[in-house]
Amino acid sequence: MLTERQLYILKAIVDDYITNAEPVGSRTIAKREDMHFSPATIRNEMSDLEELGFLEKPHSSAGRIPSQKGYRYYVDHLLPPAELSNSDVHDIRSQMTARFHESEQLIQQSAKILSQLTSYTSIVLGPEVFESKLSQLQLIPVSGDQAVLIIVTDAGHVENQTVHFPDEISSSDVEKVVNILNERLRGVPMFQLQHKLSREVSDVLKQHVTKYETMMTALKDVLADHQQEKVYYGGKTNMLNQPEFHDVERVRSLLNIFEEDALVSKLIRSEDQGLTIKIGSENEFKPFDELTIVTATYMLDGKYAGTIGLLGPVRMEYPRVISLMDYFSKDMTRLLDRDRH
Amino acid sequence: MLTERQLYILKAIVDDYITNAEPVGSRTIAKREDMHFSPATIRNEMSDLEELGFLEKPHSSAGRIPSQKGYRYYVDHLLPPAELSNSDVHDIRSQMTARFHESEQLIQQSAKILSQLTSYTSIVLGPEVFESKLSQLQLIPVSGDQAVLIIVTDAGHVENQTVHFPDEISSSDVEKVVNILNERLRGVPMFQLQHKLSREVSDVLKQHVTKYETMMTALKDVLADHQQEKVYYGGKTNMLNQPEFHDVERVRSLLNIFEEDALVSKLIRSEDQGLTIKIGSENEFKPFDELTIVTATYMLDGKYAGTIGLLGPVRMEYPRVISLMDYFSKDMTRLLDRDRH
DNA sequence: GTTAGCACTCTGTCGTTACGAGTGCTAAAT
DNA sequence: ATTTAGCACTCGTAACGACAGAGTGCTAAC
Structure with a gap:
């Protein structure tokens, strides 16, 4: 002791x-x-x-x-139980007043402010694609064998992808398909779409549509591509301010990781509510063994929506960072809720 | 002499x-x-x-x-009139065989290969948003006062944005608006959308729709946000391999510029056909006065579609780079055409 | 016009020295 | 039994000079 x-x-x-x-x-x-x-x-x-x-x-x-x-x-x-300083609160307020068109903007702005205030790098995982549900499908023909498939989720998020139909398909068939899909799949969680498509919807489609196979493979391809969540960054190069990053090799390995959203997401994700602090080699990835990662979550409709993370040197301004993260975690939850209703 | x-x-x-x-x-x-x-x-x-x-x-x-x-x-x-080496051709072929769902993928892949092959940084400007035309508009309601506006261009590109309608608006009105917009605006070049909307369509809307003003301001807001083109990168951190970039300050100033797509796009853009080589301070921006930028264009339907650029030290492998750029410029044009028809 | 030879210049490296910051230990002071 | 002053010792770093190596520019010979 x-x-x-x-x-x-x-x-x-x-x-x-x-x-x-x-x-x-x-x-x-x-x-x-x-x-x-x-x-x-x-x-x-x-x-x-x-x-x-x-x-x-x-x-x-x-x-x-x-x-x-x-x-x-x-x-x-x-840790001294720090309050957010007045100047910090002021800075945040003045940059977060704008009403955001999309939750995407809110998230991006949060990431930006967080990194500006700390000179560290912020990483925010977008509202969980996995958790959101399909609201509507649209298939819009563009040219002969191409159409754009548009997927709208209940969170107002839009994904789109071009679909090729190798064979000619009649527009009435396309319309039928879209109708059936919308009917059957509305409200289905995104991550189950693919599964549901092949299990439950496929039979129905078969009965109503010629060229059934062509259509199915095209659709499946498309859905497979959209199972990853979005990652937003703020201050990617802020690390370069830190004396511990005056070595070019380290800079490269870190920046390269930032290009791999899937890796970063795995690293940052944490659905535990409240703050998580991982110091140095407590992080699973080697390149991060000289960094501290602080994460917190934000909510939407009372459920886990995403994670905000802050990446800095192990020698991090913990008290300030913690109060900031706490603030943002709550503020983002609040703003998302407000925009929603 | x-x-x-x-x-x-x-x-x-x-x-x-x-x-x-x-x-x-x-x-x-x-x-x-x-x-x-x-x-x-x-x-x-x-x-x-x-x-x-x-x-x-x-x-x-x-x-x-x-x-x-x-x-x-x-x-x-x-300059020795270099041919592309066999191994380069082989590398490219093996990575470009996949059929691409979207031109976006083709472009991304090109940027990646180009940077891998050269160890420089590649920058590709996406098919010109300005040049493409509106194919279809969709307005999909999400919740009470929110809807997602989806814009599909004739190039198969999709833009989307959430729209807030401060006041309650009847769904029949929304439907009317979408119909009118599609009727009047189909085929209009993207960059003229805003203009046409206020000049020609506004009157028609006024006659058919109550709450006309609310709707118009919401739509105008949205369109204003989508006038910029996309920038794709390959090998953002490749510069760190070059001995002239072992200075952290320089690295930072360069990487920060990469975060500003608008700047980069201005820098790279060049609608001259054929290759352009800007050496050192021939570039307008100070941070680039120790870099060479090579650009070339690619085409779609016989018209300028976008620019590919390669950023390297002034001390650049010119012969190889030039033959590579030449190849890609033609190959991208070819592949885009093939996918289109 | 070309080249060999040589003095000169500049950089980078290596070893030496000197210095400062900081420790660990011992012995004295409290 | 703590605390502290004092001091020898350890490293790292900055400063200095010597020296080797690469390269030039000039002169004089080929």
Whole structure:
């Protein structure tokens, strides 16, 4: 068990390192007004804290930096319960007043502000495609063998894709198909569409439509493509501000990951309500073992809608970030609800 | 006027610098099999070429590197008329065989291959939204005051946006509006939609529909948002491979520009047919004054459809790049045509 | 006109030194 | 039993000079 004084010193070191990004020496800590011990005493405590695994030394004659365990402890037990600063609240308010046409805009704007305010990178997973339901299908002919299939979900989200019909198909058949599909599939969750299509609807179609096979394969192809959710970014290059990213190799590996939405989504996703903080190698992916990822969720109609995430150096401004994430998580939920009704 | 020998030496220097990225000395050139002069002679010629502005020295005792004028001359007069190598052709073929559902996929794939093959960054401007015409409008209600407006162009491209109707509007009115819009606006070029809407269609609408004003402002808002073209990237982080980009500041300024599609599009766009090569400060934007941008266009139905661009260091593999760009420019035109008919 | 030879210039690297920040230990002070 | 002052020791870094290597430019010979 750590003594009161050890906690105090640990907190001071983490705080200092977070703002200065440089190993913290005993003298630096001793100079703080609220610290009434000599450097020597602090050195002894530091030595103990190191032995316990909360601190480490880059080299023998340098100051201490927090270890991963140190950050974890700081986050779990030492965090000052920060309120969002007035200027932050003001900044957010002034940029979030606009009414958004689409939830997409709201999300994009949130990602942007979050990254601007923190100088970290924000990642927001869009309202869950998996959770939303089909509202309407439309098949609009474009040219001879092409048509555009448009899928509208109950969340107002639109997906579209061009469909090729290798053989000529009569427009009355197309109309029939669309009608049947709409009748049978409305209200079906997106992720079940493909399944339902082949199981339940296929028989009906067979009876009403010639060229049934052609049509089915085309439709199935299209649906298969639309099972992934959207990922929005803010401040992709903000990482470059951090001293720990002055190495080009690291920059590349990180930026390359950002190009793979599916990976990022897997990484960020977390349906646990409330805040999640993953420090360094607590993240599953190697390239992130020097980063902290903070996630929170937002809701729609009382159900999980998506995740907001913030990616920064392990040496992250935790108190501020946490209050920001908390705020956004609630604010996005609120705004989505308001726009809906 | 340059002598035969000067041309020969200039070409040798540019070729060498392009592959090695290091100042070229007289001895290096003299060692080449096809060069039958001593280092001393070559030094004299180099000195002359420098005076003429084709070469420059990083410092007094270093080798020479091509100046911008040197590259320009190389590109204009010294380029070996390269054929695409067999392995390149093979690589492209094997990755472009798939039939593409949408022109969007074709474009994306092209951008990807182009960047893979060159290790540079490719940028492709999508088929010109401005040039395409409206094929069909759909307004699909989602909830009480919301509907999704879907715009399909004759190129099979789909744009969509959520529309809010502040006041309650009867569904029969909505239907009327959609019918009128489709009747009057089909075939109108996208960029004229807004204009035509307010000039010609507004009167007709006024007669048939109550709550006319509400509807009009909502529609105008939506159309205003969709006047920009799409930009596709390949190998955004490829630049980091180039030695001239080992400086983090430069990386950031470049990557940030990539986030601004409008800027990039302005930069790349070029409706001149054939290849365009802009070297260094021939580009209008400061952040690009150490880059070369090669552009070419592709066609659809015999008319300008879009631009493909390749962004690399001034020290670019010009012969290969040019033959690649040439190939892609023609191939994309060909494939787009094939998919269309 | 071409080339060999040589003095000169500049950069990059290596080893040395000096310095500063910081530690860990010991012994004295509280 | 704590706390602290003092001091030797350890590293990392910046500064300096020496030196090698690459390359030039000029002169004089071919």
